[in-house]
Amino acid sequence: MSMTQRQVLEVLAQHRGRHVVITTMTAVGVWPEFSDTPLDFAYMPSAMGHGPSLALGLALAQDRRGVIVVNGDGSMLMSLGSLATLAAHPADVYVVILDNGLYEVTGGQPTAGAGRVDFAAAARAAGIPRAFAFDNLAAWQAGAAEALQGPGPAVIWLKVEGRLGQKTPKPPRPMPDQIHRLQAALAK
Amino acid sequence: MFDGPSVVAALKQCGVTHVVWLPDSELGTWEAALTGSGGLPLVRVCREGEAMAVAAGLMLGGRKPVVVIQCTGLFEAGDALRNVVHDLKLPLFLIVGVRSWYALHEGKSSDSCPVFTEPILQAWRMPYTLFDRRHGAADLVGAYRRAQVERRAAAALIAE
Numbered sequence: 001m002s003m004t005q006r007q008v009l010e011v012l013a014q015h016r017g018r019h020v021v022i023t024t025m026t027a028v029g030v031w032p033e034f035s036d037t038p039l040d041f042a043y044m045p046s047a048m049g050h051g052p053s054l055a056l057g058l059a060l061a062q063d064r065r066g067v068i069v070v071n072g073d074g075s076m077l078m079s080l081g082s083l084a085t086l087a088a089h090p091a092d093v094y095v096v097i098l099d100n101g102l103y104e105v106t107g108g109q110p111t112a113g114a115g116r117v118d119f120a121a122a123a124r125a126a127g128i129p130r131a132f133a134f135d136n137l138a139a140w141q142a143g144a145a146e147a148l149q150g151p152g153p154a155v156i157w158l159k160v161e162g163r164l165g166q167k168t169p170k171p172p173r174p175m176p177d178q179i180h181r182l183q184a185a186l187a188k
Numbered sequence: 189m190f191d192g193p194s195v196v197a198a199l200k201q202c203g204v205t206h207v208v209w210l211p212d213s214e215l216g217t218w219e220a221a222l223t224g225s226g227g228l229p230l231v232r233v234c235r236e237g238e239a240m241a242v243a244a245g246l247m248l249g250g251r252k253p254v255v256v257i258q259c260t261g262l263f264e265a266g267d268a269l270r271n272v273v274h275d276l277k278l279p280l281f282l283i284v285g286v287r288s289w290y291a292l293h294e295g296k297s298s299d300s301c302p303v304f305t306e307p308i309l310q311a312w313r314m315p316y317t318l319f320d321r322r323h324g325a326a327d328l329v330g331a332y333r334r335a336q337v338e339r340r341a342a343a344a345l346i347a348e
Contacts, residue, residue, distance in 0.1 A: 041248075047271035050241035053233070057245020057253070060206070060231065067245075081234030085242075088232055175275060179248065186249060 003137045005098055006030055008158050011137070012068070012096060015144040019066040019094065020058060020182070024051040026104045027070040029169025038185035041178055042171035043069075049078030052086060052095050059091035059152070062186055066092035066152060073099040074111045076119060080126075083155065087127030092152035095123075100162035108164040123155035130154040189324050190346055192221025198325035199228060202332045205251040206231055208239045212258035214348045215285045236261030240268035240280065247278045254332075256283045259305040259345075269312055273341040281335055282343040283328070286318075289347035309343055316343035 009027065013034035020039045023031045028042045043051055055069035076097050086093055101114030123131035132147045132154065134140040140158060147156045171178065195218055199207065207222055208231040209215070222230050231246075231253075233239045239255045246253040257265070262284050272280050286305050291297030309316045317331045328344055335342035 045271065045275040047237065047241065047268040050237060050268055050271070053238040053241035054245040054248075057208075057231075057242040057247075058249045059245070060229075060242075061246045061249020061251040079235070079238060082238050085231075085233045085238055176277070179276065182248060183250070 003160050005160050007137055008160055010034055011141055011144050015148045019068045022051055022055050022069040024075055025072045026166055028171055032172045036172055038181040041182050044171045049075045052082045055093045056086055059093045068094040070096045073097055074103045077111055077113050083123050083126035086153040094148055094152055094154045096156045098158055098160050100160050102162040104163055104166040105168045119157040128153050128155055133157045135159040192218035194325035196221045196227055198329045201329055203252055204254050206246055206253040207256055208242050208253050209256040210236055210261055212285045215256055236265040237268035240265050240272050243280055244272045244276055244278055254281045254283055258285045259287055259301050279339055280341040281332055284343055285346050285348050287348050314343055316345055318345040320347040
């Protein structure tokens with residue numbers, strides 16, 4: 001049974017623990033349905049493709065706290081080299097790739113790698129042995145705890161249904177407010 | 189004159205916590221000083237846009253990084269720079285090697301890199317200071333501290 005973005009994010013919310021969660025692109029619009037705490041950071045406005053790098057910096061700065069970044073396949077393809085960077089700097093970063101083969105926010109055009117790129121294999125090849133792949137909800141529900149509670153870096157590749165007609169979501173609050181409340185939470 | 193030991197000392201004097209870098213042949217001579225005993229943590233990246241985002245994450249987490257790259261990488265990293273400086277409004281500090289700067293000004297090079305470095309920074313509304321052989325690490329300290337006091341981003345261009 002294939003998974004929707006909403007379903008996979010619901011499972012993620014159940015297992016995120018005390019990790020910071022950075023959302024990107026369309027996940028920004030869905031994630032607040034499940035969590036909207038100071039440790040939830042909507043990376044929007046963003047520089048597309050740079051969510052994993054932002055997460056790495058945050059994890060290096062806060063070495064007792066893990067950072068989950070919810071990335072799209074299109075975003076991941078823009079910065080595949082960041083997998084090698086993550087491998088070079090061990091930190092508790094968990095890259096969750098929602099792979100629908102589409103650029104949803106631009107109307108649903110296929111990515112260049114749609115249906116061909118094996119992101120788990122790419123992660124392993126870049127030096128990240130903790131790479132997971134889930135293509136159905138039951139498997140993701142069963143494997144989420146192990147994937148998210150072990151040491152980072154980890155890459156979690158989730159095959160999800162594509163959605164057409166999506167618009168660029170709005171973040172739950174302006175960026176200055178997001179930064180202020182994240183930094184306040186991290187300082188505790 | 190900028191060499192590894194003096195630059196590391198200057199960065200430490202400024203309270204810099206991490207160096208995020210993808211060096212060129214001139215900046216790369218700082219490697220031994222950066223990685224030696226008492227150096228600074230180096231975060232090596234694969235592309236310069238990554239460096240901007242890693243630095244942003246470090247700043248969000250309360251650290252004080254600098255990004256060290258060549259001007260060619262600055263060109264590549266434009267969107268990431270725009271996001272960090274103008275969307276997130278974080279005090280990003282760049283040290284950028286300007287390839288062929290001396291050769292161009294001596295009429296010995298047609299390398300387009302030094303032609304575009306300053307206009308690119310101006311286009312991104314990024315304050316910068318150009319340092320040449322007359323300058324040294326103390327000038328770098330001054331540029332960094334001015335930016336920090338004014339809570340703004342800035343770039344230090346190192347003529348090569």
